[in-house]
Amino acid sequence: xxxxFSRREKIVGMFVICIAxxxxxxxxxxxxxxxxxxxxxxxxxxxxxxxxxQVDTPVKLFNAxxxxxxxxxxxxxxxxIKLIILEEFRSRINTSTKATVESPTLxxxxxxxxxxxxxxxxxxxxxxxxxxxxxxxxxDYLEEFQIEKTAKMIIETAQGLTKIVQILQDPEGPLFTxxxxxxxxxxxxxxITRGVQAGEGTVGGLLKSRSLWDQIRANLDEVGKSIENISxxxxxTPVTMDQVQDNLATLHEIEKGILDxxxxxxxxxxxxxxxxxxxxxxxxxxxxxxxEIRNAVENINKAVQSLHQSFLIKxxxxxxxxxxxxxxxxxx
Numbered sequence: 001x002x003x004x005f006s007r008r009e010k011i012v013g014m015f016v017i018c019i020a021x022x023x024x025x026x027x028x029x030x031x032x033x034x035x036x037x038x039x040x041x042x043x044x045x046x047x048x049x050x051x052x053x054q055v056d057t058p059v060k061l062f063n064a065x066x067x068x069x070x071x072x073x074x075x076x077x078x079x080x081i082k083l084i085i086l087e088e089f090r091s092r093i094n095t096s097t098k099a100t101v102e103s104p105t106l107x108x109x110x111x112x113x114x115x116x117x118x119x120x121x122x123x124x125x126x127x128x129x130x131x132x133x134x135x136x137x138x139x140d141y142l143e144e145f146q147i148e149k150t151a152k153m154i155i156e157t158a159q160g161l162t163k164i165v166q167i168l169q170d171p172e173g174p175l176f177t178x179x180x181x182x183x184x185x186x187x188x189x190x191x192i193t194r195g196v197q198a199g200e201g202t203v204g205g206l207l208k209s210r211s212l213w214d215q216i217r218a219n220l221d222e223v224g225k226s227i228e229n230i231s232x233x234x235x236x237t238p239v240t241m242d243q244v245q246d247n248l249a250t251l252h253e254i255e256k257g258i259l260d261x262x263x264x265x266x267x268x269x270x271x272x273x274x275x276x277x278x279x280x281x282x283x284x285x286x287x288x289x290x291x292e293i294r295n296a297v298e299n300i301n302k303a304v305q306s307l308h309q310s311f312l313i314k315x316x317x318x319x320x321x322x323x324x325x326x327x328x329x330x331x332x
Contacts, residue, residue: 040067040084045099045130050079051110053101059083060102061092061114069112083112083130093130094121100133110135 005013031037050072059067067085074080085093096117103110115133124130168175 039087041087041090041093041126042070043083043085043093043124043126043128043130045081045083045112045132046075047079047081047101047132048077048134051101051135053079053081053110053112057111059085059112059114061089061116066092066114081112085114091123092116094123095131096121097124097130098133099130101135 028037053069053072055069055072057069058065059069066089067083069081070084071082072079073082083099092114094117096119098115100113100115101110102113114130167173170176
């Protein structure tokens with residue numbers, strides 16, 4: 001039998017199909033966000049009391065949600081809680097793992113926290129019981145954080161601050177005394193500054209003295225001239241060094257002449273001693289010796305004149321005395 005649908009029926013059918021697909025997509029998206037399609041592993045844990053836990057309360061590991069509470073039952077004097085934990089975290093649940101109740105605040109917002117083990121204990125099988133740990137009470141937190149000791153320290157600190165404030169508020173205390181001394185010092189400094197500006201005192205007189213500034217300027221001018229002279233002298237240094245070398249060469253020649261004259265004198269003395277036995281020979285030797293002495297004296301005189309002509313030695317020599325001619329030639 002062939003079914004025939006009208007145009008309206010076809011439109012209604014397409015609309016129903018679209019609505020069904022939209023609902024299915026919505027369920028899938030919401031289910032994936034709520035972990036509806038993930039596989040869970042069931043465990044149990046037992047506490048001495050309920051600690052205000054509710055169904056769907058999260059189960060956390062390192063503050064990350066890994067499951068939730070599925071059911072809460074009373075078993076005797078204890079509370080048995082059914083937990084469902086994501087299968088991917090099953091490897092973290094072993095016989096050394098602990099389950100406890102924690103809260104981000106001291107009151108309310110409780111959740112079950114899984115404390116992982118640090119060893120390789122055997123895994124707890126599905127449906128097994130996770131050992132529990134008693135929730136910390138307010139007294140435990142007070143003992144852990146040493147609230148009483150901390151409160152005493154705070155009280156002692158507050159008392160110390162109160163004493164400090166009282167000391168600072170005392171008109172005769174160190175604060176007001178220091179402020180008074182500071183005001184006096186500032187007033188004294190202001191008075192000294194005014195005196196200096198008015199030209200009073202030694203410093204004021206120095207700052208206001210016109211003659212002192214003129215003298216300083218004159219000294220600066222002299223310093224400038226000295227620097228200029230030094231610059232000129234430095235420019236002439238190569239010429240001066242050449243003259244010094246020439247003078248040193250002259251000194252070497254003078255020294256050589258003196259040594260020659262000394263040798264001549266020794267020879268003359270030897271000749272005089274040798275010729276003492278023969279007067280005529282002595283006379284001739286003496287005449288010859290006097291001539292040689294005269295030549296040596298002339299060489300020494302030339303050396304001395306060369307020294308006098310040197311600009312380096314001349315300023316340090318005393319003036320030459322006026323001499324008299326005492327030359328006495330030997331007449332035959």
